[in-house]
Amino acid sequence: GAVVSQHPSWVICKSGTSVKIECRSLDFQATTMFWYRQFPKQSLMLMATSNEGSKATYEQGVEKDKFLINHASLTLSTLTVTSAHPEDSSFYICSARSGTSGRGEQFFGPGTRLTVL
Amino acid sequence: GDSVTQMEGPVTLSEEAFLTINCTYTATGYPSLFWYVQYPGEGLQLLLKATKADDKGSNKGFEATYRKETTSFHLEKGSVQVSDSAVYFCALSDLGSGNTPLVFGKGTRLSVIA
Numbered sequence: 060g061a062v063v064s065q066h067p068s069w070v071i072c073k074s075g076t077s078v079k080i081e082c083r084s085l086d087f088q089a090t091t092m093f094w095y096r097q098f099p100k101q102s103l104m105l106m107a108t109s110n111e112g113s114k115a116t117y118e119q120g121v122e123k124d125k126f127l128i129n130h131a132s133l134t135l136s137t138l139t140v141t142s143a144h145p146e147d148s149s150f151y152i153c154s155a156r157s158g159t160s161g162r163g164e165q166f167f168g169p170g171t172r173l174t175v176l
Numbered sequence: 177g178d179s180v181t182q183m184e185g186p187v188t189l190s191e192e193a194f195l196t197i198n199c200t201y202t203a204t205g206y207p208s209l210f211w212y213v214q215y216p217g218e219g220l221q222l223l224l225k226a227t228k229a230d231d232k233g234s235n236k237g238f239e240a241t242y243r244k245e246t247t248s249f250h251l252e253k254g255s256v257q258v259s260d261s262a263v264y265f266c267a268l269s270d271l272g273s274g275n276t277p278l279v280f281g282k283g284t285r286l287s288v289i290a
Contacts, residue, residue: 065219093277102265102282103220152219154277163208163269165278167220 061087063155065168072143073176080138080171082153088133089155093165094126097150109136143175178203182266182281189256189288197251197284199240199266207268209233209242209249210278214263223264256288
């Protein structure tokens with residue numbers, strides 16, 4: 060089946076530093092990738108949608124200069140949290156869809172837990 | 177716009193009890209419907225799906241039937257286990273809206289006690 064990996068699975072950083080999270084589709088080409096944020100005991104909040112080779116489309120209220128998304132290839136997308144602060148601490152999940160995904164199915168990564176001290 | 181409404185949790189059941197998690201939707205096109213499960217500390221896994229009216233998706237003892245007349249996709253399992261404790265998300269994909277992301281319900285937390 061389609062597998063999506065994320066790295067790192069968890070990260071702790073100091074306030075003011077930048078953190079990069081990688082999302083890879085291991086056995087398929089991801090024409091579209093999605094980045095979500097999830098707070099404890101809450102649903103997923105869509106942050107942005109990215110198509111390979113083009114700029115990401117951010118949801119309302121998500122700062123594009125704060126959360127930099129790059130989708131440089133059909134198997135890799137990265138999310139960089141710039142100048143992280145404690146309020147950025149969260150669980151970040153990526154998801155991918157291929158051009159042949161059955162009727163819109165999305166495949167999810169295992170998530171990255173970010174803690175900003 | 178499209179939306180998914182699922183029953184509020186948390187739901188607490190004893191092992192071997194019958195489970196129903198209600199899910200209804202609104203969509204402008206002809207959506208595909210999904211149930212995803214999230215175990216503690218993990219990402220989402222596809223549990224089952226249905227792509228057209230009257231289809232029944234099933235997996236691991238769970239099943240859900242796409243009911244167009246009631247715009248519903250309720251999740252059921254005849255006998256839950258402790259290992260089924262997780263958060264369950266109902267979702268739809270309306271391909272008539274282009275390459276848009278899944279629309280999720282808010283999730284229902286299930287706790288199964290021995």
